[in-house]
Amino acid sequence: xxxRTLYDKIWDAHHVTDRSDGMSLLYVDRHLLHEVTSxxxxxxxxxxxxxxxxxxxxxxxxxxxxPTVMSERQAGVAGIADEVAxxxxxxxxxxxxxxxxxxxxxxxxxxxxxxxxxxxxxxxLPGMTIVCGDSHTSTHGAFAALxxxxxxxxxxxxxxxxxxxxRRSRNLRVAVAxxxxxxxxxxxxxxxxxxxxxxxxxxxxxxxxxxxxxEGLSMEGRMTVCNMSVEAGGRAGLVAVDDTTLEYxxxxxxxxxxxxxxxxxxxxxxxxxxxxxxxxxxxxxxxxGLEPQVTWGTSPELVGGIGDVVPSPSDMDDPVRAExxxxxxxxxxxxxxxxxxxxxxDKVFIGSCTNARIEDLRAAAEVARRGRxxxxxxxxxxxxxxxxxxxxxxxxxxxxxxxxxxxxxxxCSMCLAMNADxxxxxxxxxxxxxxxxxxxxxxGGRTHLVSPxxxxxxAIAGHLADxxxxxx
Amino acid sequence: xxxxxxHRGVVAPLDRANVDTDQIxxxxxxxxxxxxxxxDNLFDAWRYLDEGVxxxxxxxxxxxxxxxxxxxxxxxxxVLLARDNFGCGSxxxxxxxxxxxxGFRCVIAPSFADIFATNSxxxxxxxxxxxxxxxxxxxxxxxxGALTVEVDLAAGRIVTAKDGAFGFETDSETRRRLLRGLxxxxxxxxxxxxxxxxxxxxxxxxxxxxxxxxTT
Numbered sequence: 017x018x019x020r021t022l023y024d025k026i027w028d029a030h031h032v033t034d035r036s037d038g039m040s041l042l043y044v045d046r047h048l049l050h051e052v053t054s055x056x057x058x059x060x061x062x063x064x065x066x067x068x069x070x071x072x073x074x075x076x077x078x079x080x081x082x083p084t085v086m087s088e089r090q091a092g093v094a095g096i097a098d099e100v101a102x103x104x105x106x107x108x109x110x111x112x113x114x115x116x117x118x119x120x121x122x123x124x125x126x127x128x129x130x131x132x133x134x135x136x137x138x139x140x141l142p143g144m145t146i147v148c149g150d151s152h153t154s155t156h157g158a159f160a161a162l163x164x165x166x167x168x169x170x171x172x173x174x175x176x177x178x179x180x181x182x183r184r185s186r187n188l189r190v191a192v193a194x195x196x197x198x199x200x201x202x203x204x205x206x207x208x209x210x211x212x213x214x215x216x217x218x219x220x221x222x223x224x225x226x227x228x229x230x231e232g233l234s235m236e237g238r239m240t241v242c243n244m245s246v247e248a249g250g251r252a253g254l255v256a257v258d259d260t261t262l263e264y265x266x267x268x269x270x271x272x273x274x275x276x277x278x279x280x281x282x283x284x285x286x287x288x289x290x291x292x293x294x295x296x297x298x299x300x301x302x303x304x305g306l307e308p309q310v311t312w313g314t315s316p317e318l319v320g321g322i323g324d325v326v327p328s329p330s331d332m333d334d335p336v337r338a339e340x341x342x343x344x345x346x347x348x349x350x351x352x353x354x355x356x357x358x359x360x361x362d363k364v365f366i367g368s369c370t371n372a373r374i375e376d377l378r379a380a381a382e383v384a385r386r387g388r389x390x391x392x393x394x395x396x397x398x399x400x401x402x403x404x405x406x407x408x409x410x411x412x413x414x415x416x417x418x419x420x421x422x423x424x425x426x427x428c429s430m431c432l433a434m435n436a437d438x439x440x441x442x443x444x445x446x447x448x449x450x451x452x453x454x455x456x457x458x459x460g461g462r463t464h465l466v467s468p469x470x471x472x473x474x475a476i477a478g479h480l481a482d483x484x485x486x487x488x
Numbered sequence: 489x490x491x492x493x494x495h496r497g498v499v500a501p502l503d504r505a506n507v508d509t510d511q512i513x514x515x516x517x518x519x520x521x522x523x524x525x526x527x528d529n530l531f532d533a534w535r536y537l538d539e540g541v542x543x544x545x546x547x548x549x550x551x552x553x554x555x556x557x558x559x560x561x562x563x564x565x566x567v568l569l570a571r572d573n574f575g576c577g578s579x580x581x582x583x584x585x586x587x588x589x590x591g592f593r594c595v596i597a598p599s600f601a602d603i604f605a606t607n608s609x610x611x612x613x614x615x616x617x618x619x620x621x622x623x624x625x626x627x628x629x630x631x632x633g634a635l636t637v638e639v640d641l642a643a644g645r646i647v648t649a650k651d652g653a654f655g656f657e658t659d660s661e662t663r664r665r666l667l668r669g670l671x672x673x674x675x676x677x678x679x680x681x682x683x684x685x686x687x688x689x690x691x692x693x694x695x696x697x698x699x700x701x702x703t704t
Contacts, residue, residue, distance in 0.1 A: 169610035216576070432578075451577060
């Protein structure tokens with residue numbers, strides 16, 4: 017018999033039973049909540065006269081709808097100018113109060129993007145099953161936690177039963193060999209993976225990322241990689257536990273201490289795929305050959321190196337692919353053959369659950385301090401109040417402000433533009449977020465997904481630019 | 489949950505791959521705290537020429553006459569036909585609520601994104617996965633004039649008025665739940681003792697999962 021994958025091990029450790037309809041029940045260790053996908057779940061719970069199964073499994077924070085402009089933020093929830101958004105944040109506050117769920121409110125220093133604060137608090141631990149009504153829950157897989165995005169019906173189901181009803185996924189191994197070249201970051205790795213396997217490449221699978229390049233990443237970098245597993249179609253991404261994982265977690269508020277820490281570490285150390293584990297598929301990528309990546313279309317798989325040109329749909333053999341590319345180029349207002357480096361920009365966004373952690377801000381600041389912003393607007397939105405505070409302690413905010421960036425309060429911001437941070441029709445943006453879908457960052461807006469270093473280099477160049485050149 | 493057994497309806501051909509949930513229901517409509525009110529804003533950025541704002545009714549909007557759902561022959565369509573990876577992107581269940589409220593009961597495509605597929609089952613929206621060749625054939629038939637199909641979940645068959653039949657597979661768990669409209673939480677709560685037993689053992693094995701810092 018062959019060994020088990022990391023996914024198999026976490027699945028086996030949480031498999032409760034099989035239901036009468038054949039679905040498996042997986043016990044949920046941690047449930048993260050935010051304002052957008054939870055109100056209907058709480059309403060369903062109330063209508064059925066149910067209570068949360070285990071209140072202390074839940075942790076909530078408002079992130080999608082919160083304003084990031086400091087002046088609007090200072091007045092707290094009452095200060096949210098958009099009435100509909102304010103009601104949604106108030107509803108989260110009320111639901112958490114009514115059901116006794118721990119919430120980091122809008123101006124709590126621990127508030128932030130839900131996928132930033134979970135790990136930051138140590139509420140994300142290895143071997144856990146973690147769910148949240150948000151597709152980027154895959155982020156937490158960086159800690160060898162089986163972390164999945166779920167819909168609102170499932171949010172209600174988890175609140176009511178502490179379980180998720182699922183079928184087992186297949187195992188996909190993505191091995192990234194070699195070392196990352198200078199100027200090439202975790203974001204470039206995952207964009208290249210998505211470019212290689214496509215946005216449906218991992219559908220039905222859980223991805224385990226491994227190889228020297230992944231082992232060499234910090235936890236922040238691994239979170240960036242796992243975050244965009246969902247853009248490759250996978251419900252979850254995973255990275256095995258190693259010393260980097262343990263060093264990150266030691267001393268975090270929700271992490272175990274003393275003897276409990278030692279017991280936990282003993283179990284966590286087993287959280288890696290067995291040498292003889294069987295994967296359904298394996299994809300291999302060579303990190304050494306990567307250059308900074310930038311998307312040119314309206315799907316994350318439509319991506320190339322910063323040195324490439326916009327491809328021509330007429331060169332594509334598959335008619336569906338060619339049609340997708342042609343439609344994307346029309347929306348993006350790009351002509352085949354145009355060099356990606358040099359495409360003029362209106363805005364730059366540095367933030368989101370993909371790239372708003374301290375290391376991302378450091379990488380961006382390292383480039384930003386070499387120039388002045390030459391786009392109409394460049395936002396830096398830290399992922400949490402604690403990231404913001406740390407960045408300010410390190411003086412990063414002064415570098416950004418000096419260069420002409422705006423320094424904002426934490427939230428999802430222009431990643432999905434539910435609040436006032438958005439593109440206007442026709443505007444073009446280099447963004448460290450995760451989706452370049454039509455209208456994602458604002459009706460008619462055009463998005464190029466890049467790493468924080470590339471975003472900063474592009475902001476000071478006024479056009480898509482290679483961060484390696486900015487670093488000279 | 490609403491059951492799905494058989495359904496007969498007109499097919500609307502949306503010839504696009506990677507239709508993401510941001511297109512199905514754009515973010516500005518997710519501020520609602522209710523499960524209804526999304527149908528008028530399904531495919532908002534494609535259906536209308538002006539930018540969608542909460543509270544604006546369809547008759548205050550500029551209709552995009554070129555978008556397939558606005559063509560006279562597809563009014564009242566209840567079956568949506570699309571290309572690969574339908575429903576990718578955000579986990580927003582609002583996408584499924586919007587499709588259902590608009591009137592769709594079934595979506596046919598070569599493949600669907602995972603979270604969207606789960607959300608669909610949880611709301612009684614049937615997703616039919618067909619091979620590329622069959623999807624091509626249906627697109628061809630729909631282009632030749634309004635196409636009506638009969639979808640039979642128990643038999644796993646789609647029958648068209650003239651072009652014959654296509655078999656499709658659904659996994660047995662999904663089929664059973666949809667056919668009987670079974671409530672997901674109810675089914676799980678039938679296992680309440682197993683969950684309690686598991687939880688007790690799990691707590692003994694990994695107590696650190698069950699502890700939280702005292703600070704508020």
